[in-house]
Amino acid sequence: DGGITQSPKYLFRKEGQNVTLSCEQNLNHDAMYWYRQDPGQGLRLIYYSQIVNDFQKGDIAEGYSVSREKKESFPLTVTSAQKNPTAFYLCASNPQVAGNQPQHFGDGTRLSIL
Amino acid sequence: GENVEQHPSTLSVQEGDSAVIKCTYSDSASNYFPWYKQELGKGPQLIIDIRSNVGEKKDQRIAVTLNKTAKHFSLHITETQPEDSAVYFCAASGQGGNEKLTFGTGTRLTIIP
Numbered sequence A: 001d002g003g004i005t006q007s008p009k010y011l012f013r014k015e016g017q018n019v020t021l022s023c024e025q026n027l028n029h030d031a032m033y034w035y036r037q038d039p040g041q042g043l044r045l046i047y048y049s050q051i052v053n054d055f056q057k058g059d060i061a062e063g064y065s066v067s068r069e070k071k072e073s074f075p076l077t078v079t080s081a082q083k084n085p086t087a088f089y090l091c092a093s094n095p096q097v098a099g100n101q102p103q104h105f106g107d108g109t110r111l112s113i114l
Numbered sequence B: 001g002e003n004v005e006q007h008p009s010t011l012s013v014q015e016g017d018s019a020v021i022k023c024t025y026s027d028s029a030s031n032y033f034p035w036y037k038q039e040l041g042k043g044p045q046l047i048i049d050i051r052s053n054v055g056e057k058k059d060q061r062i063a064v065t066l067n068k069t070a071k072h073f074s075l076h077i078t079e080t081q082p083e084d085s086a087v088y089f090c091a092a093s094g095q096g097g098n099e100k101l102t103f104g105t106g107t108r109l110t111i112i113p
Helices: none
Strands: A006-007 A010-013 A017-027 A031-037 A043-051 A054-057 A062-065 A076-078 A087-094 A107-114 B004-009 B010-014 B019-025 B031-038 B046-051 B058-060 B062-067 B072-077 B085-095 B101-103 B108-111
Touching: A006 A087, A010 A017, A017 A031, A017 A087, A017 A107, A031 B046, A043 A062, A043 B101, A076 A087, B004 B085, B010 B019, B019 B085, B019 B108, B031 B062, B046 B058, B046 B062
Parallel strands: A010 A107, B010 B108
Antiparallel strands: A006 A017, A017 A076, A031 A043, A031 A087, A043 A054, A062 A076, A087 A107, B004 B019, B019 B072, B031 B046, B031 B085, B058 B062, B062 B072, B085 B101, B085 B108
């Protein structure tokens, strides 16, 4: 089945540590996105990529970094500069660069601080 | 940038009754409005979407209406069932191209058996 796979489902970070969240899609989608979800809030965009080797900052990019070396993969690194990283992180993708198309979501990674 | 407001934040309805969730947006150039359903511990799933060239769209028990003049859109669920209990998010996307989605803050819908 085609879809978006996020791993791990749960992740714990120590103070001062960088952690990387994985997102893989086999939908052949061009665009991929990372969102952060906090209780009682909507999804906020961290980074997005419309094509391999290119990505743009979203609304809350500080303390995060991404790469897009392959079409299928868009890993997110939560750096030690992100002072409040505890949240539910969602990855999404959609098929076209031009024209609004539905975004498909993975099942998320819950990050907590030890 | 775009701002999307969603109301109510929580909604409880008796099984079989209808539920309505409303959203307003600020950017008159927005032209795509999806609705997502999120169950506990899962990612959001698209349930219906509407583009700015239509005023209403229906899919079985779910419908969405759009008023471009007033810049608001609504989700209507009829004949509600227990499996409709979830958090629902509206979103709006701006001008052409693969523009970013701006999400509302969500509505927790509870269906009372």
